[in-house]
Amino acid sequence: MSYIEEMACKVNEIMEKKSIKVLSIETSCDETSCAVVENGRNVLSNIISSQVDFHRKFGGVVPEVASRKHVELIDYVVDDALSEAGVGFEDIDAVAVTHGPGLVGALLVGVSHAKALAFALKLPLVGVHHIEGHICANYIEHKTLEPPYITLVASGGHSHLVHVKGYGKYEILGRTRDDAAGEAFDKVARALDLGYPGGPLVEALAREGDPRAIDFPRTYLEDGSLDFSFSGLKTAVLNYLNTCLQKGESVNRADVAASFQQAVLDVLVDKTVAAARKTGQRVVTLAGGVASNGRLREELRQRCTAAGYEFMYPSGILCTDNAAMIGCAGYYRLITGTISPLSLNAAASMEMDSY
Amino acid sequence: MKVLAIDTSSIVASAAVLDGDKLAAEYILNHRKTHSEHLLPIIEEILESCGTDISEIDIIAVASGPGSFTGLRIGAATAKGLAHALGIPVVGVPTLDGLAFNLPYCDGIICPIMDARRNQVYTALYRWEQDGLCRIKDHSALSIEELLTELKAMSGKVIFLGDGVPVHREYIKEILGDRALFAPPNADRQRASSLAELAIRSFRRGLMTKYNEFTPFYLRKSQAEREYEKKQGAQE
Numbered sequence: 001m002s003y004i005e006e007m008a009c010k011v012n013e014i015m016e017k018k019s020i021k022v023l024s025i026e027t028s029c030d031e032t033s034c035a036v037v038e039n040g041r042n043v044l045s046n047i048i049s050s051q052v053d054f055h056r057k058f059g060g061v062v063p064e065v066a067s068r069k070h071v072e073l074i075d076y077v078v079d080d081a082l083s084e085a086g087v088g089f090e091d092i093d094a095v096a097v098t099h100g101p102g103l104v105g106a107l108l109v110g111v112s113h114a115k116a117l118a119f120a121l122k123l124p125l126v127g128v129h130h131i132e133g134h135i136c137a138n139y140i141e142h143k144t145l146e147p148p149y150i151t152l153v154a155s156g157g158h159s160h161l162v163h164v165k166g167y168g169k170y171e172i173l174g175r176t177r178d179d180a181a182g183e184a185f186d187k188v189a190r191a192l193d194l195g196y197p198g199g200p201l202v203e204a205l206a207r208e209g210d211p212r213a214i215d216f217p218r219t220y221l222e223d224g225s226l227d228f229s230f231s232g233l234k235t236a237v238l239n240y241l242n243t244c245l246q247k248g249e250s251v252n253r254a255d256v257a258a259s260f261q262q263a264v265l266d267v268l269v270d271k272t273v274a275a276a277r278k279t280g281q282r283v284v285t286l287a288g289g290v291a292s293n294g295r296l297r298e299e300l301r302q303r304c305t306a307a308g309y310e311f312m313y314p315s316g317i318l319c320t321d322n323a324a325m326i327g328c329a330g331y332y333r334l335i336t337g338t339i340s341p342l343s344l345n346a347a348a349s350m351e352m353d354s355y
Numbered sequence: 356m357k358v359l360a361i362d363t364s365s366i367v368a369s370a371a372v373l374d375g376d377k378l379a380a381e382y383i384l385n386h387r388k389t390h391s392e393h394l395l396p397i398i399e400e401i402l403e404s405c406g407t408d409i410s411e412i413d414i415i416a417v418a419s420g421p422g423s424f425t426g427l428r429i430g431a432a433t434a435k436g437l438a439h440a441l442g443i444p445v446v447g448v449p450t451l452d453g454l455a456f457n458l459p460y461c462d463g464i465i466c467p468i469m470d471a472r473r474n475q476v477y478t479a480l481y482r483w484e485q486d487g488l489c490r491i492k493d494h495s496a497l498s499i500e501e502l503l504t505e506l507k508a509m510s511g512k513v514i515f516l517g518d519g520v521p522v523h524r525e526y527i528k529e530i531l532g533d534r535a536l537f538a539p540p541n542a543d544r545q546r547a548s549s550l551a552e553l554a555i556r557s558f559r560r561g562l563m564t565k566y567n568e569f570t571p572f573y574l575r576k577s578q579a580e581r582e583y584e585k586k587q588g589a590q591e
């Protein structure tokens with residue numbers, strides 16, 4: 001019997017079990033992460049080895065450096081995840097891994113490693129879409145959350161508005177047409193000489209500034225569109241800084257940070273609320289790295305409360321790239337029998353398919 | 356002792372099972388670089404074909420480098436995952452050692468060259484002494500001109516192999532003339548069976564790593580690091 005035939009049988013056995021433990025791996029960017037998650041929502045361990053210190057001197061993530069670090073770190077991270085969960089390989093029921101989107105060289109390390117583990121341990125393999133992972137972070141944080149709901153996924157790599165109709169049932173309502181929200185934060189942080197990573201640094205500086213000081217553009221695109229565009233805003237910030245420089249005027253960097261941030265948040269919040277209204281959903285969740293932004297959380301909460309929607313977001317650690325969210329997403333795929341073959345590949349960009 | 360060897364350091368994907376002194380199975384795919392998709396299915400297929408369960412494997416051998424950065428990592432991450440799951444050691448075999456070992460007991464200098472782009476080759480020089488392969492020039496990345504200048508100063512036949520050959524064959528002939536020989540297709544690219552045998556020899560000498568300690572030998576830093584160092588150097 002081939003591996004995939006054997007695993008198809010095994011999944012049926014696994015589904016009978018009271019405790020299903022998924023070992024999950026995430027290496028799509030610069031975090032090497034491994035987790036053990038029980039029954040989708042009970043995180044037994046979630047080890048995240050951030051490489052941010054290695055990339056800071058380059059002012060951003062260097063794909064080749066990230067990929068090399070993943071190879072060095074991956075087995076240590078897997079061992080830490082097992083020992084913190086107090087389990088061994090023999091207790092694991094399936095292996096889940098992010099296979100895209102992300103930096104392809106980085107993804108390949110996790111995918112190759114996960115496939116080798118799954119094959120040698122004779123466990124089913126589940127490939128997980130990175131954004132699906134971010135969405136699932138809310139299931140870990142909020143044990144009672146069930147689909148359907150609307151979610152805004154905003155991070156350095158993506159800005160998506162998704163209608164989650166069921167477990168694994170997604171409709172993308174809107175996405176960025178150019179820069180992701182987090183990408184805009186990183187670029188503006190660089191222009192303000194704040195360093196890397198940009199999001200938290202811009203947010204911190206913005207706290208000292210006036211969000212109405214400079215009227216940066218808000219791009220809403222066509223009427224009714226739930227897509228995003230942040231490159232015009234980024235350019236407007238760069239132009240503003242340039243003009244000040246040429247005129248020899250001093251720049252209030254805190255005002256720039258605050259006004260820029262407000263322009264991003266206004267669009268994100270408006271479109272998220274519009275998505276809920278359009279679909280008739282009454283639950284709104286936030287996910288992804290930008291979900292750590294305190295002001296975004298606060299404004300979205302206020303708007304959701306005013307509209308009578310329930311609003312949820314994950315705690316900080318679950319907003320960053322982490323393997324627990326992949327383990328959660330992998331669990332829901334697994335229990336519908338959606339497993340991956342040993343030919344599973346990594347892809348820099350890929351659609352989030354429903355299953 | 357059963358060795359599973361894998362090599363994805365170049366366009367070739369290869370895997371082999373060596374059972375003591377019997378080569379039980381080998382797979383060599385020299386087609387397109389789709390290692391991520393093909394490597395595990397190839398491993399599954401050769402194990403199945405020679406009736407070996409993965410749990411019977413004692414050592415994982417892998418091409419440690421130099422080579423394609425991504426290719427080396429696919430091999431390394433796969434080798435480490437297998438070794439981790441099975442609780443067995445990883446033996447990294449230098450890619451160029453593996454290539455040279457394709458040509459046992461020949462006279463002359465063996466010169467594997469791998470296309471390293473940026474107008475360079477990854478190379479090393481070897482000579483057979485009794486039954487052992489001796490590396491007489493260490494792994495390096497250099498231009499074909501530099502390499503041939505060095506070889507011109509030496510005497511005897513030089514046997515070239517590797518994916519750098521089709522790129523530089525004419526120039527090599529021009530410089531070395533009759534002294535240059537080229538390995539035939541059955542021996543001129545990466546073969547996992549060569550890695551497997553070298554891995555057993557290394558293992559007997561105690562040369563192995565734990566799954567978590569193994570990392571590829573890239574020979575070159577990343578471009579970003581090189582540029583960063585250049586910038587730092589210029590500032591000093």
Ligand SMILES: [Zn+2]
Nearest residue numbers: 130134155321
């Ligand atoms: Zn992410």
